Amino acid sequence: MKKFSPPEMKEVSFPTPYTPLPHTPHPTPQPPTLQPLLPMTAIITKPEQSGELLLKLSRETVPTIDNGKILELRESGASKAQELAIPGRKDEEWQFTDLSQLWAIDFRAPQTVTIDKNALAAFLLPEAKNSRIVFVNGIYQPELSDISALPAGVSVSNLANAQKDVLVNYLGKEKTPEFFTALNQAGLSDGAVIHVTANTVVTTPIHLLFITVVEEIPRFYQPHSLIVAETGASVNIIENYGALAEHCSDLPVNYSYFTNAVTEIYLEANAEVIHTRVQRESGDGFHIGRTIIEQGRDSRYTLNEINLGAKLCRHNLDILQKGEQTETNLHGLAMITGQQTADTHSAIYLNHPHGIAKQLHKCIVDGSAHAIFNGKVFVPKPAQLTNASQLNRNLLISNKARVNTKPELQITADNVKCSHGATVSQLEADDLFYLQSRGLSADTARSLLIDAFSAEILAKIPLESLRQRLGQCVACRSVE
Incomplete structure (x- = not known):
């Protein structure tokens, strides 16, 4: 995948052809009684x-x-x-x-x-x-x-x-x-x-x-x-x-x-x-x-x-x-399509020594949807020996999909280990061709690549039933 790390909040899109397939409906629940x-x-x-x-x-x-x-x-x-x-x-x-x-x-x-x-x-x-x-x-x-x-x-x-x-x-x-x-x-x-x-x-x-x-x-x-x-x-x-x-x-x-x-x-x-x-x-x-x-x-x-x-x-x-030796782990996935907008703004304040903060946020953007990510990590002088990392990865599926991303680190402490970055990519033709050369259809190949991109976040969900259910949602959307 072609990637880059934008230094500031920018809007990005890629020209990728995309053909929607029919959606498979779920069973109809019993309707509610309204006043x-x-x-x-x-x-x-x-x-x-x-x-x-x-x-x-x-x-x-x-x-x-x-x-x-x-x-x-x-x-x-x-x-x-x-x-x-x-x-x-x-x-x-x-x-x-x-x-x-x-x-x-x-x-x-x-x-x-x-x-x-x-x-x-x-x-x-x-x-x-x-x-x-x-x-x-x-x-x-x-x-x-x-x-x-x-x-x-x-x-x-x-x-x-x-x-x-x-x-x-x-x-x-x-x-x-x-x-x-x-x-x-x-x-x-x-x-x-x-x-x-x-x-x-x-x-x-x-x-x-x-x-x-x-x-x-x-x-x-x-x-x-x-x-x-x-x-x-x-x-x-x-x-x-x-x-x-x-x-x-x-x-x-x-x-x-x-x-x-x-x-x-x-x-x-x-x-x-x-x-x-x-x-x-x-x-x-x-x-x-x-x-x-x-x-x-x-x-x-x-x-x-x-x-x-x-x-x-x-x-x-x-x-x-x-307090000291505090640990924060943030894992996020937004998968949107059509005219949807998904915006995540986060701020982590590490105010004491030996703090840990790790954030990975992923966006899969299709149709004319728009994803936004702005993550801030504050590491003031008292927060010595802090370990903080932040990464926003975005996958644009269609030629009208958009993303604005801006990971931020504000550091005044001088003895820390901190990193941040963002990547924006599209499905690579070489990857799709390789899978199709192994006998997979174009839709199946695309679905597998999207599933692989989301799997890292879904694997963090501790309940098996919910993990499987959301995995089915991602798979269903990846072939729409």
């Missing part, structure tokens, strides 16, 4: 108007718990959202992400729906069949949840049933201002809470499942998750976003919705969290997520992230190493 719909109103065109509407919808949500901490956070979030500027192309952090389609939609508040348990079949994981908590349209569903397999020392609940001291000590702890995070906080009404007490090792994976029922009226959902691993604790989390659909969760359905998700993860000293985040929203949905990780000394955090769905997906990832 009566509300009439549509005029389309909004200005970001300021849309921002005001989203804030209004956030403030109108009713908390599921009468808790002073929740009310305080809601008021603080609303105040911040009013003060902060609406993100746009003039902002450096958003210059390659076009939000105009999002701002043009008149979103409505969440709607309570009833779905049958069988409708979740495509999302359930056999390894976590008795260790899952389910939210539908942002609302906790106890009848669809099952945590009977979890041991003593770990609690999984919604906000209303969470321990008050956990909420007081951790919820909303990170104060970094950002518009969409402030919106989520202003509308804080319910969410998932996982609390692992000191020295508890949870061998059963815990599945956080956030399902959207797509309908004609565009809805606005704001899930919030809080994960706390106390000193010496260990836990494996799967955070899964998807939409009920007749075929694949991430296929377009001609109806829009907006998921604005925030996840807070706190690791105390010597704790370990393995976190798999899967985003398979509807192809006409919008997903903006922020994940905040705070690590104590000797802790280990691993993220395996897969982005396949949404018309526009943006993930803001912030990791703060707050």
Whole structure:
């Protein structure tokens, strides 16, 4: 493959002929029961108007718990959202992400729906069949949840049933201002809470499942998750976003919705969290997520992230190493096609000696899709003897596919081992010819090369069933 390392954020495309093949549908799930719909109103065109509407919808949500901490956070979030500027192309952090389609939609508040348990079949994981908590349209569903397999020392609940001291000590702890995070906080009404007490090792994976029922009226959902691993604790989390659909969760359905998700993860000293985040929203949905990780000394955090769905997906990832000998591993894969946009912005702050940070993010871009990656690693003077590496690899399949990439290292410490880089490539004619000369068809050869490119990230996923399922998704898309 021909490769290069761009010194700054650039847009790249390659002229590669591409012929789509038919898509193989999945079994049709049982349809949900919806409450009566509300009439549509005029389309909004200005970001300021849309921002005001989203804030209004956030403030109108009713908390599921009468808790002073929740009310305080809601008021603080609303105040911040009013003060902060609406993100746009003039902002450096958003210059390659076009939000105009999002701002043009008149979103409505969440709607309570009833779905049958069988409708979740495509999302359930056999390894976590008795260790899952389910939210539908942002609302906790106890009848669809099952945590009977979890041991003593770990609690999984919604906000209303969470321990008050956990909420007081951790919820909303990170104060970094950002518009969409402030919106989520202003509308804080319910969410998932996982609390692992000191020295508890949870061998059963815990599945956080956030399902959207797509309908004609565009809805606005704001899930919030809080994960706390106390000193010496260990836990494996799967955070899964998807939409009920007749075929694949991430296929377009001609109806829009907006998921604005925030996840807070706190690791105390010597704790370990393995976190798999899967985003398979509807192809006409919008997903903006922020994940905040705070690590104590000797802790280990691993993220395996897969982005396949949404018309526009943006993930803001912030990791703060707050102790010595802290380890952070980030593995990401975005596979997009059509008119999709997938944007990953990450920032790792190594503030203490002997820190480790390793990041590998891959993008497979087809059709007229657009991938964006901006990763920052900060190594200040106190972070001596740090070992940090960052690599963004991109594979462009079609002649209209685009990528903007900008890995960054900001180093002031003088005794460190750090590296970063980016590559952009296309499928090589020589590789395709070689495989075809061994009797493979052109489509099979292309599919094998794409599968090989993605395999390094998929292999990191700790659950075999999920790893196989996502591998099938990649294989299916590689021959579309």
